[in-house]
Amino acid sequence: MDKSNTGQLKKNPIALLISLTLGVPIPIVSAQEIEEEVETLRLETITVEAQKRRQSMQTVPVSVSAFSGKQLDQAVLKDIFDVASMVPASSAFQTQNVTNTSFSIRGIGTSSQNFGLDPSVGLYIDGIYRARQSSMVNNLVDIEAVEVLRGPQGTLFGKNTPSGAILIRSVAPSHDGANNFIEGTVGNYGLLNYSAAASVSAIDNILAFRVTGFGSQRDGFVSEVNTGSDVLNDRDRWGARLQALYTPSDDVTLRIIADYAEIDEICCAAPVQVSNAHATGIEGKFGTDSLLSQAPFNATIFDGSDFFDHKVALSFLPESQVEDSGLSAELNWDINEQFTLVSISAYRNFDSYDNIDSDFTDAHLFGTRNDSQQNSFSQELRIDYTSDRVTGILGAYYFRQDLDLDYSLYTGEQFNDFFLAGFAQGAFNDLLAGIDALSIATNGLIAASASPAPASTSFDHRADQKHESYAIFGQIDYQLSETLTLTTGLRYTDESKDLSTIFSEVLPADSTFPTFFTSVGDPADPESIVPGSLLYGAGVAGNVLAGIQANTIDITTANGQAALAALAPFQTLGWGFNPLGAITAARSDISDTLDDDQITGTLKLSYTPNRDTLMYVSYGTGYKSGGTNTDRISEGFDPIFAAEKSRSLEIGIKKDFPEQDLRVNAAIHSTNVDDIQANTFTGTGFNLQNAGDYKTSGLEVELTWLPTDTIEVGFVYARVNAEYDNFTRGNCWIAYTWHTGITDPGQEISESGAPNPYCDRSGDRPTGEPEDYAMLRVKKDFTVSDGVDAHIVAEYSYTGDVVLDGSNDPFAVQDSYSLLNLRFFMNFAKYDMDLVFWGRNVLDEEYINHVNFNTPLQEGKFNAYISDPATFGITLRKRF
Known part of the structure; x- marks a missing residue:
């Protein structure tokens, strides 16, 4: 620093800050010139760490919005959602719970719904990377500054920052x-x-x-x-x-x-x-x-x-x-x-x-x-x-x-009732009623129908x-x-x-989870009724029941017993889950x-x-x-x-x-x-x-x-x-x-x-x-x-x-x-x-x-x- 004539000549403090930051030499000006300029320089000097060192925001070649602790307090900005509303091209919102919080900058963000996803917006508190976005939703208390950096920060903040970074100090x-x-x-x-x-x-x-x-x-x-x-x-x-x-x-x-x-x-x-x-x-x-x-x-x-x-x-x-x-x-x-x-x-x-x-x-x-x-x-x-x-x-x-x-x-x-009335649109009710009637007629020798989607299944x-x-x-x-x-x-x-x-897949009483069928299909669409589908299986079982009622299938014979195998899936607890989705x-x-x-x-x-x-x-x-x-x-x-x-x-x-x-x-x-x-x-x-x-x-x-x-x-x-x-x-x-x-x-x-x-x-x-x-x-x-x-x-x-x-x-x-x-x-x-x-x-x-x-x-x-x-x-x- 030039120490000559310090009694008469000084450096403008803002100019000095720019000089130290960018290495740009600034001419020495008189104290009178400074006093005249200070009267018009009422804009706040905002200090940021967008490049991992303290600089005036106006000297940093980064698109950044910054808020001092004083600004946060006076504006009663209590969490990151309040801050995001003040920043251009930035958003933050919650979905089904506080764990699912999403941030985006310039239209690039990440759902937090899946725990395998890393965020597109890098989140840092006191220089520490926060892997979960929901760790940012709590109250902003005793904060020196918040900075929102827009654009990729792939050098200094290189952990998952393709769209920007939020820095909290x-x-x-x-x-x-x-x-x-x-x-x-x-x-x-x-x-x-x-x-x-x-x-x-x-x-x-x-x-x-x-x-x-x-x-x-x-x-x-x-x-x-x-x-x-x-x-x-x-x-x-x-x-x-x-x-x-x-x-x-x-x-x-x-x-x-x-x-x-x-x-x-x-x-x-x-x-x-x-x-x-x-x-x-x-x-x-x-x-x-x-x-x-x-x-x-x-x-x-x-x-x-x-x-x-x-x-x-x-x-x-x-x-x-x-x-x-x-x-x-x-x-x-x-x-x-x-x-x-x-x-x-x-x-x-x-x-x-x-x-x-x-x-x-x-x-x-x-x-x-x-x-x-x-x-x-x-x-x-x-x-x-x-x-x-x-x-x-x-x-x-x-x-x-x-x-x-x-x-x-x-x-x-009530999920079982929902399945029968909703997904199958009542298509299985006659089938299940027929199986139950057959079970009664045989005094239980043939098992009754089972719940397709019982409660307490996880x-x-x-x-x-x-x-x-x-x-x-x-x-x-x-x-x-x-x-x-x-x-x-x-x-x-x-x-x-x-x-x-x-x-x-855990059924009540630890029953074995059935995988007979792969899809429900659409009863109105014949092309969806294909082998392996639930509707195909229901059709085969319905034909067996019709044959028994018409006496064309004798269940006392070997062929009749083989035909009853078509009913077995519907006599197994949880048969409706696997094709559901x-x-x-x-x-x-x-x-x-x-x-x-x-x-x-x-x-x-x-x-x-x-x-x-x-x-x-x-x-x-x-x-x-x-x-x-x-x-x-x-x-x-x-x-x-x-x-x-x-x-x-x-x-x-x-x-x-x-x-x-x-x-x-x-x-x-x-x-x-x-x-x-x-x-x-x-x-x-x-x-x-x-x-x-x-x-x-x-x-x-x-x-x-x-x-x-x-x-x-x-x-x-x-x-x-x-x-x-x-x-x-x-x-x-x-x-x-x-x-x-x-x-x-x-x-x-x-x-x-x-x-x-x-x-x-x-x-x-x-x-x-x-x-x-x-x-x-x-x-x-x-x-x-x-x-x-x-x-x-x-x-x-x-x-x-x-x-x-x-x-x-x-x-x-x-x-x-x-x-x-x-x-x-x-x-x-x-x-x-x-x-x-x-x-x-x-x-x-x-x-x-x-x-x-x-x-x-x-x-x-x-x-x-x-x-x-x-x-x-x-x-x-x-x-x-």
């Missing part, structure tokens, strides 16, 4: 207690949030501790008609974090973090969106809702028009539980002025349990239970280098995860997956000139996964291995014509490892799916206009994804596969403007054009075709003349991703009285139409909607205390929350996940 221990606080929130629906954090200096400037704790309770906002009001979608969570910061010298820092959190909630409600009581376009066609409304079920039926009444009918309330804990250690050692050694070690444990009424009715049909245990160990070791013209990182990374999953689909007491599987990942990576920023900086980076990743899945069919165990390696990287050119402008062009690749399907899948379906790879081109500008107090960050991007991993529910199971090629492109704009001393305007806009470029084995329309008889135009006829079970989804949009999103935020500062400052904020957001189902079913579209959030903030300087009155979705806009699904085993029916209603509250935060 917690507040570190301190010796001065500057960040100590206690906070409480009350709101409608019985909301009660409480949190506190404090640092303690054990050895001055050497050892400090920090303890953080929080809890959150809230009633639900969806009623179950048999249980009570406002019971589903509640909140019940708590957590704690204990940290130690050891700084034995100016060159060494060791930070140790232990954390634990629990969630135990009744989640998540999925009211009926489209009923199949009767077809909308086919007269006289009735579905399972019509059947279930009658005896012996007498179920509560919703017609879909009452979707936003916030009511469901279930046999039992869903359970959703999570335990998340971990221990990490980060060591930073400044070896000299140029080299720093960084080591980050972590062990994490994530257990989840959920039990849901998966027929989504109050008939006692079937439920689903998931019980998983996951533990992981990660180690990152790197060297950071800084010189006048070069900054660089060289590192190695290791990740290991063990997954144990126990899954069970189990039948209720279809279980245990999946064990071991996952190891190794990587080496490096990135260099080289200053080509005073205005140009070249960034290059590479990462080599080696992945291996071993899967072992054991399947079992993959989720209730017997299948062999799976033992498989996946090995893969990949080279990813980035190339960026940054241009800084002046200290207020950054223009950049970047090309990056991302990689998400392949995996092993942990669901019960059809026999012969490949349990291994390949890696997902992305290539992205981005052109961006970050521009400050100091005289106008205006900041504009904008980027255009285009990404191609090869072998994107798609997981869609078909009504009888999940179809997990490599969909093919996928393209997304778009525009992002983030604007901050301070038109006056007391007004701040923020604007966010994202346009995302996302579609499957090549997806020939996608899901077909189910509900729309059932209701109208109109065949999916993507369905082809096979060589045998039968419809192909798959449909071409090329050109279709992905699930849950709007094309347009915009948000306008206006903040007005004012003084209430001496020592009491305040501001009021209004946030208005617009979300374009969303396709809710992977088949692009015409019934599965959420129209565009708008939300309004309001906040009134007051700071009491004398008491170092903040008070916030807040409201979200204050106009009570009603919309479906990103996803609907074909109701299990009830063709022609849709259920969907409901969004939060209007919520209001008061938050009080006291620092001490």
Whole structure:
């Protein structure tokens, strides 16, 4: 640093930051010039770690949105769903339970339904990779900053980041207690949030501790008609974090973090969106809702028009539980002025349990239970280098995860009646009655018929997956000139996964599971009645009964006894399960291995014509490892799916206009994804596969403007054009075709003349991703009285139409909607205390929350996940 004339000449602090970050020499200016410029430089300097070192956001050639802890507190952003709503081209939502949480960036995301899938969005807390997306849903308490990086991060954040990364940093221990606080929130629906954090200096400037704790309770906002009001979608969570910061010298820092959190909630409600009581376009066609409304079920039926009444009918309330804990250690050692050694070690444990009424009715049909245990160990070791013209990182990374999953689909007491009346459409009643009559006539010598789908049957599987990942990576920023900086980076990743899945079908009294038949078929379609099918077997058995009644078959003869063998399958308990579908069919165990390696990287050119402008062009690749399907899948379906790879081109500008107090960050991007991993529910199971090629492109704009001393305007806009470029084995329309008889135009006829079970989804949009999103935020500062400052904020957001189902079913579209959030903030300087009155979705806009699904085993029916209603509250935060 130039120390000459320090009494008269100084460097502008913002210019100095840019100089240190990019190595760009900045001319020395006078103190008078600084004072004149500071009057207009009121835009906040935001510090990010998007390149694993602290930099001003305006100097980083990465499309990133960042929120400081202060911003989170003042905006009452309490979880990652709140944050995602503030970020362009980003979404986060839950589906059937808190374990199933999905994140996407720029239209690229991953369903969390299958435990074998890794996320497309990398999730990191205090530098630690979180393998399960649902570990991010708990409350954001005592947070220093949240960063959302858009685009592939295949070099520095190379563990499964083909679309972006979310970085969360917690507040570190301190010796001065500057960040100590206690906070409480009350709101409608019985909301009660409480949190506190404090640092303690054990050895001055050497050892400090920090303890953080929080809890959150809230009633639900969806009623179950048999249980009570406002019971589903509640909140019940708590957590704690204990940290130690050891700084034995100016060159060494060791930070140790232990954390634990629990969630135990009744989640998540999925009211009926489209009923199949009767077809909308086919007269006289009735579905399972019509059947279930009658005896012996007498179920509560919703017609879909009452979707936003916030009511469901279930046999039992869903359970959703999570335990998340971990221990990490980060060591930073400044070896000299140029080299720093960084080591980050972590062990994490994530257990989840959920039990849901998966027929989504109050008939006692079937439920689903998931019980998983996951533990992981990660180690990152790197060297950071800084010189006048070069900054660089060289590192190695290791990740290991063990997954144990126990899954069970189990039948209720009315499932047998449902099978006979629903799937077989009464076709077997005469057959079973005939067998029973024959049994009576022979005084039981010939056995009576058996239940085809008895209650208390379970279809279980245990999946064990071991996952190891190794990587080496490096990135260099080289200053080509005073205005140009070249960034290059590479990462080599080696992945291996071993899967072992054991399947079992458990009938009551441990009866042997029968596998006589392979499919039900359609009684109206003669081509479906083929040897081996259930209807074929029923036809043969019916002919035998007819022959006995007509005395053409004498059961006392050898030939007659041989003919009776046709009745044996229907005298065996559970004969209807195997042909019902993959989720209730017997299948062999799976033992498989996946090995893969990949080279990813980035190339960026940054241009800084002046200290207020950054223009950049970047090309990056991302990689998400392949995996092993942990669901019960059809026999012969490949349990291994390949890696997902992305290539992205981005052109961006970050521009400050100091005289106008205006900041504009904008980027255009285009990404191609090869072998994107798609997981869609078909009504009888999940179809997990490599969909093919996928393209997304778009525009992002983030604007901050301070038109006056007391007004701040923020604007966010994202346009995302996302579609499957090549997806020939996608899901077909189910509900729309059932209701109208109109065949999916993507369905082809096979060589045998039968419809192909798959449909071409090329050109279709992905699930849950709007094309347009915009948000306008206006903040007005004012003084209430001496020592009491305040501001009021209004946030208005617009979300374009969303396709809710992977088949692009015409019934599965959420129209565009708008939300309004309001906040009134007051700071009491004398008491170092903040008070916030807040409201979200204050106009009570009603919309479906990103996803609907074909109701299990009830063709022609849709259920969907409901969004939060209007919520209001008061938050009080006291620092001490």
